[in-house]
Amino acid sequence: MIRSIVFDMGNVLIHWRPEFFLEREGIPEEDRLPLLREVFGSVEWAQLDRGAIPPEEGIASMCRRLPPRLHGLARELTLGWWKRCLLPVEGMADLIRELKGLGYGIYLLSNAKIDLPLYFDRIPGSECFDGRIVSADWKLLKPQPEIYETLLREFRLKPEECFFIDDLSVNVEGARRAGLDGAVFFGDIPRLRRELIAASVPCAPGEASL
Numbered sequence: 001m002i003r004s005i006v007f008d009m010g011n012v013l014i015h016w017r018p019e020f021f022l023e024r025e026g027i028p029e030e031d032r033l034p035l036l037r038e039v040f041g042s043v044e045w046a047q048l049d050r051g052a053i054p055p056e057e058g059i060a061s062m063c064r065r066l067p068p069r070l071h072g073l074a075r076e077l078t079l080g081w082w083k084r085c086l087l088p089v090e091g092m093a094d095l096i097r098e099l100k101g102l103g104y105g106i107y108l109l110s111n112a113k114i115d116l117p118l119y120f121d122r123i124p125g126s127e128c129f130d131g132r133i134v135s136a137d138w139k140l141l142k143p144q145p146e147i148y149e150t151l152l153r154e155f156r157l158k159p160e161e162c163f164f165i166d167d168l169s170v171n172v173e174g175a176r177r178a179g180l181d182g183a184v185f186f187g188d189i190p191r192l193r194r195e196l197i198a199a200s201v202p203c204a205p206g207e208a209s210l
Contacts, residue, residue: 001161001200002104002161002162002163002181002199002200002201003104003105003157003158003161003162004104004105004106004107004130004155004157004161004162004163005096005099005104005105005106005107005162005163005165005196005201006107006108006109006151006162006163006164006165006175006180007096007106007107007108007109007165008108008109008110008142008164008165008166008167008168008171008185009108009110009112009116009123010110010111010112010167011089011167011185011187012089012092012165012166012167012185013088013089013092013108013123013125013126014086014087014088014089014123015087015088015089018035018036018039018040018081019032019036020085021077021081021084021085022035022036024084024085025084025085027073031070031073034065034066034067034070035066035070035073035074035077038062038065038066038074039062039066039074039077039078040077042061042062044058044059044061044062045058045078046141048078048113048136049111049112049113049135049136049141050111050135050136050139050140050141051113051114051135051136051137051138051139052139055078055079055113055114058078059074059075059078059079062074062078063075079115082115082118082119082122083119086119086122086123088123088124089187090189091189091206092124092125092189093123093124093125094125095189095192095193095203096125096128097125097128098203098204099128099196099201099203100128102201102202102203104201105130105155105157106128106129106130107129107130107131107132107133107151107155107157108120108129108131108132108133108134109132109133109142109147109148109151109164109166110132110133110134110135111135111141111142112134112135112136113134113136114134114136114137116132116134116136120132130155131154131155133147133150133151133154135147138150142166142168142170142171142174143170143171143173143174143175144174145174145177145178148174148175148178148180149178152178159178159179159180160179160180160181162175162180162181163180163181163182163183163196163199163201164180164181164182164183165182165183165185165192166182166184166185167184167185167186167187168184169184172184181199183195183196183199189206190205190206193205193206
């Protein structure tokens with residue numbers, strides 16, 4: 001029996017589209033590709049998610065590959081992208097609140113930097129979470145087996161009683177190897193509701209997808 005629902009954050013609770021962030025901020029098109037590559041797509045970004053390097057070290061390393069005019073923007077994007085670009089996934093907060101009302105434990109398991117506590121309360125539905133595991137705090141990344149084990153250990157959860165939702169199949173497969181059930185989220189709330197119902201989680205079915 002499923003008793004706890006575990007959510008990823010990016011592209012599950014909030015949209016994670018760096019190219020849209022840059023367009024929305026009015027960044028000239030010729031500057032978007034280097035920022036996408038050297039900031040959001042960089043090794044340093046992954047290292048920051050893993051908590052392997054301090055933020056200032058990561059930013060300095062990124063900036064060495066960027067022209068000076070982009071240094072300030074690279075820093076701002078790394079430390080504060082969420083201040084202007086935190087966009088909730090439509091319908092997810094309603095689902096989370098419904099699941100909480102049905103008595104399910106609600107947890108977060110996210111590859112994210114140490115600054116997540118600064119903005120997590122701004123995510124609709126965040127008040128429902130019973131606990132969260134953030135990769136940078138544990139120096140682990142999904143789909144490492146240890147990060148799922150940490151979730152289970154810290155919150156005294158049984159793997160067979162957990163359902164994990166992530167936008168990346170590799171992370172859901174990692175959860176399944178750790179004994180959790182799960183589903184890949186493709187941005188389709190009605191489909192996710194059907195997958196939860198198939199796992200005997202009695203949420204409302206929602207509107208059928210077109």
